Amino acid sequence: MADDIIVSRDDWSLHRKGYLDQTRHKEKVEEVIKQQLGDLIVDESIILTDGKKSTKIPMRSLEEFRFRYDFNKKNHTGQGTKKMVPGEILGRDQAKGKGAAGSGAGEEPGQDIYEAEVTYEDLANILFEELKLPNLDDKKRPLIAHDRPEFNDVRKKGLMANVDKKRTLLESIKRQAFSQKQEKDARLKISPEDLRFKTWETRPNFETNAVILAMMDTSGSMGQFEKYIARTFFFWMVRFLRLKYENVEIRFLAHHTEAKEVTEAEFFTRGESGGTRCSSVYQYALDLIETKYPPAHYNIYPVHFTDGDNIGSDNSRALSLMQRLVEVSRVVGYGEILRTHYSSTLMSTLKRITDPKLRLVTIRDRNEVYAALKTVFS
Amino acid sequence: MDNEKRALNSIAQDIAQVARGMGLDFYPVNFEIVPAEALYTFGAYGMPVRFTHWSFGKAFYRMKTQYDLNLSRIYELVINTNPAYAFLLEGNRLVQNKLVIGHVYAHVDFFKNNYYFSRTPKDMVERMGAHAEKIREYELLYGREKVERTLDAVLAIQEHVDYRSHIGTKGKMENLPQVNRPLKDEGHKCPGDACSGNHSCGSCGGNCTTKEPSKADSPKKVRAKRASLPYEDLWGDLIDDDCKCESQPEHEDLLLYIIKFAPGLEEWQRDIVGIVREESFYFYPQIETKIINEGWATFWHARIMHELDLTDAESLEFALMHSQVVQPSRMGMNPYYLGVKIWEHLAKNKALSEIFELRETENDLSFIRNHLTRELVEELNLFNFRKVGAHWQVTENEWEKVRDNLVQQLVNGGHPRIVVLEGDYEGKGGLYLKHRHEGVDLDIVYLEKTLSLVQFLWGKSVSLETVVDTKKVVYDCSNGLVSHHQVSKAGEK
Numbered sequence: 001m002a003d004d005i006i007v008s009r010d011d012w013s014l015h016r017k018g019y020l021d022q023t024r025h026k027e028k029v030e031e032v033i034k035q036q037l038g039d040l041i042v043d044e045s046i047i048l049t050d051g052k053k054s055t056k057i058p059m060r061s062l063e064e065f066r067f068r069y070d071f072n073k074k075n076h077t078g079q080g081t082k083k084m085v086p087g088e089i090l091g092r093d094q095a096k097g098k099g100a101a102g103s104g105a106g107e108e109p110g111q112d113i114y115e116a117e118v119t120y121e122d123l124a125n126i127l128f129e130e131l132k133l134p135n136l137d138d139k140k141r142p143l144i145a146h147d148r149p150e151f152n153d154v155r156k157k158g159l160m161a162n163v164d165k166k167r168t169l170l171e172s173i174k175r176q177a178f179s180q181k182q183e184k185d186a187r188l189k190i191s192p193e194d195l196r197f198k199t200w201e202t203r204p205n206f207e208t209n210a211v212i213l214a215m216m217d218t219s220g221s222m223g224q225f226e227k228y229i230a231r232t233f234f235f236w237m238v239r240f241l242r243l244k245y246e247n248v249e250i251r252f253l254a255h256h257t258e259a260k261e262v263t264e265a266e267f268f269t270r271g272e273s274g275g276t277r278c279s280s281v282y283q284y285a286l287d288l289i290e291t292k293y294p295p296a297h298y299n300i301y302p303v304h305f306t307d308g309d310n311i312g313s314d315n316s317r318a319l320s321l322m323q324r325l326v327e328v329s330r331v332v333g334y335g336e337i338l339r340t341h342y343s344s345t346l347m348s349t350l351k352r353i354t355d356p357k358l359r360l361v362t363i364r365d366r367n368e369v370y371a372a373l374k375t376v377f378s
Numbered sequence: 379m380d381n382e383k384r385a386l387n388s389i390a391q392d393i394a395q396v397a398r399g400m401g402l403d404f405y406p407v408n409f410e411i412v413p414a415e416a417l418y419t420f421g422a423y424g425m426p427v428r429f430t431h432w433s434f435g436k437a438f439y440r441m442k443t444q445y446d447l448n449l450s451r452i453y454e455l456v457i458n459t460n461p462a463y464a465f466l467l468e469g470n471r472l473v474q475n476k477l478v479i480g481h482v483y484a485h486v487d488f489f490k491n492n493y494y495f496s497r498t499p500k501d502m503v504e505r506m507g508a509h510a511e512k513i514r515e516y517e518l519l520y521g522r523e524k525v526e527r528t529l530d531a532v533l534a535i536q537e538h539v540d541y542r543s544h545i546g547t548k549g550k551m552e553n554l555p556q557v558n559r560p561l562k563d564e565g566h567k568c569p570g571d572a573c574s575g576n577h578s579c580g581s582c583g584g585n586c587t588t589k590e591p592s593k594a595d596s597p598k599k600v601r602a603k604r605a606s607l608p609y610e611d612l613w614g615d616l617i618d619d620d621c622k623c624e625s626q627p628e629h630e631d632l633l634l635y636i637i638k639f640a641p642g643l644e645e646w647q648r649d650i651v652g653i654v655r656e657e658s659f660y661f662y663p664q665i666e667t668k669i670i671n672e673g674w675a676t677f678w679h680a681r682i683m684h685e686l687d688l689t690d691a692e693s694l695e696f697a698l699m700h701s702q703v704v705q706p707s708r709m710g711m712n713p714y715y716l717g718v719k720i721w722e723h724l725a726k727n728k729a730l731s732e733i734f735e736l737r738e739t740e741n742d743l744s745f746i747r748n749h750l751t752r753e754l755v756e757e758l759n760l761f762n763f764r765k766v767g768a769h770w771q772v773t774e775n776e777w778e779k780v781r782d783n784l785v786q787q788l789v790n791g792g793h794p795r796i797v798v799l800e801g802d803y804e805g806k807g808g809l810y811l812k813h814r815h816e817g818v819d820l821d822i823v824y825l826e827k828t829l830s831l832v833q834f835l836w837g838k839s840v841s842l843e844t845v846v847d848t849k850k851v852v853y854d855c856s857n858g859l860v861s862h863h864q865v866s867k868a869g870e871k
Binding site: 004005006007008009010012015017018019020021022023024025026028062063064065066067068069070071072073074075076077078079080081082083084085086087088089090091092 | 380383386387390391394406407408409410411412413415416418419422423430431432433434435436438439442461533534535537538706707709710711712715716756758759760761762763764765768769770771772773774775780783784786787793794796813818819820821822824825827828831
């Protein structure tokens with residue numbers, strides 16, 4: 001027998017090197033996430049899935065940069081199961097076998113999707129760390145209160161439905177341990193004196209309410225891009241306010257030359273033609289506040305997105321209505337989504353309002369949504 | 379000794395006898411049965427012990443996930459040392475292990491006998507262990523962030539060392555690729571025994587500020603070097619290309635150039651560059667013999683299995699596993715499949731002694747070039763494809779074009795050739811690199827990012843000349859910012 005062949009087996013259970021470096025990679029991915037927050041929060045995969053808490057964010061893993069050939073300009077060689085003739089199509093753009101090409105002889109430019117353990121909540125936490133609620137005003141404590149039960153006591157009497165199983169079992173174990181005589185049948189028995197019940201006290205509960213009046217210009221000049229920006233903004237705004245208030249309502253007001261209330265779906269998808277009269281929606285918002293949302297009870301957050309292309313004659317009326325709106329609200333956001341470098345006449349008109357509660361932002365690119373959120377909530 | 383181990387031990391001995399009887403000539407092998415975590419760690423790091431870097435963690439995560447999802451599975455891993463180490467996956471079935479053990483012996487036979495491995499130190503496990511310790515020390519001394527940043531940059535250019543530097547210059551033969559004496563290789567004298575340790579010669583760095591880079595790579599010698607390669611004709615156009623810039627010596631070994639001349643690098647950073655360079659020399663022969671070596675091992679495991687007494691059930695399982703290994707893939711090239719087909723084809727037409735001779739002298743490039751025949755290209759339905767508009771389209775199926783395209787992809791291990799032209803560009807201490815364009819453009823995004831990493835190592839500005847869509851373009855990087863401009867013919871470098 002050859003003695004130069006040895007088979008052995010060791011204990012590898014403490015071998016953690018791979019995991020340690022994997023953790024480092026993950027840390028680095030998360031650093032990147034923080035740096036790219038501006039890009040991430042406008043990601044379709046987040047905005048359009050309604051932010052389910054458990055869903056993880058697919059992140060590209062960190063790239064290992066090299067001098068490498070342009071994959072798309074290269075001539076590749078493949079193996080077929082039948083004779084392939086020139087002109088045959090193998091696949092579209094992002095070829096499935098991308099990572100496998102390259103004949104195993106070099107860097108394989110496949111893209112690794114790294115399922116980062118960053119949930120929407122984590123992302124929201126990072127994001128909201130930098131945001132705060134402006135103008136917190138204690139005088140405006142909401143007046144509506146109703147009783148809310150709080151389970152905070154355990155008693156020996158109570159409703160059977162509220163029996164506290166864990167404490168009951170513990171009592172039973174204790175009692176049998178204390179009793180001197182060891183029962184032959186050692187199984188636990190629950191006697192009436194073991195029973196424990198959860199009970200509640202009622203407390204008056206003051207609910208804090210907030211309402212977002214989402215206003216958007218749906219005139220012809222507002223395209224997909226503008227709607228998407230607005231949608232992203234509202235998505236995070238609602239989530240942020242929900243952390244601060246128990247009830248956050250959102251009302252969708254669309255306008256061109258006239259304003260009306262619409263559903264969320266309509267708000268983000270429908271486009272109408274025609275000009276723009278911003279005063280119409282400001283008036284509508286004021287009416288809504290007057291009838292449904294008394295400022296004494298509600299924290300009101302009107303936010304208006306437009307491309308600023310307002311009918312010139314309407315500007316002065318818009319200004320005076322906006323002034324009233326600012327008075328009754330916590331913060332008013334006015335966002336202009338522009339693709340040019342000019343700002344509109346409406347923007348310069350609104351700048352005359354000096355009240356810091358009015359926050360004016362201009363968004364020219366997707367990743368400016370984050371900056372806009374910071375401007376409005378600072 | 380548990381039962382599985384005992385059974386395997388005797389099987390491994392038996393198979394070794396069978397394999398030796400068939401002519402395979404291998405080092406002693408230490409087999410070790412390891413759990414999946416360990417095996418995938420070795421796979422990701424390329425070695426049981428290696429320095430720490432997130433990129434290995436990323437590779438580990440990917441491999442492990444594929445294993446967990448049952449998408450792919452590594453059955454074994456062989457380390458090229460003497461004695462060789464082979465790791466078997468815990469839970470492999472007996473017949474799987476039989477196949478794997480035969481496969482391992484053929485790999486070790488290849489490592490021992492193939493010319494391209496003749497320069498590989500046989501104690502790389504210990505060396506890499508020492509490297510890992512050294513880098514760990516640097517982490518404690520200079521902080522993890524700093525070490526990681528240096529490694530990020532060095533690993534980005536780890537392929538750009540001169541794998542053929544031993545050819546053509548006699549003095550170099552003895553020293554390379556033992557990178558622990560990188561400076562001696564180029565004629566530099568190290569004081570005392572500072573360089574005899576296991577590590578790259580950090581203590582020499584201070585004495586290395588020679589004004590003029592060594593003349594070792596003058597164009598004449600570069601040509602001489604190439605002429606001694608088996609297939610000069612492959613280099614035809616490149617030699618022509620060289621003639622145009624006769625006056626300018628090029629340096630193929632970017633890492634060595636950085637070790638010697640980077641103005642802003644600290645000693646410990648030079649040492650890290652040296653470490654990565656030495657490990658790169660170890661891995662390169664494996665990169666350039668992937669197809670031929672996997673083919674060889676697959677060819678022999680099949681032959682060995684036929685010699686063993688297998689039950690019907692075992693035979694069936696073997697056949698299943700073997701067919702999985704050699705499964706062709708449409709958009710890529712399964713090296714096992716291509717390799718084993720060429721070997722089988724050769725075995726039909728040649729004497730066994732000739733076969734053994736080929737495993738000594740060939741690498742992937744020459745193997746494909748010399749032995750991928752018309753019949754094989756047609757039998758395997760090989761074809762070339764490329765991106766046309768938004769589609770991946772078959773472009774050619776003529777056997778010579780397929781062969782030549784495969785060969786082209788294997789040149790320089792599949793990496794673009796980047797050479798150093800100048801270390802004091804425009805008198806400002808800038809590093810001037812040139813991409814030797816061989817028909818395929820570089821990935822621009824990657825180029826820019828990599829350039830800024832090189833700039834981090836170099837300290838001063840770095841430029842790279844390349845060709846984009848047939849136009850000569852120079853990318854400059856200083857202070858981490860990359861810009862580029864087209865170069866007119868007049869300003870040609």
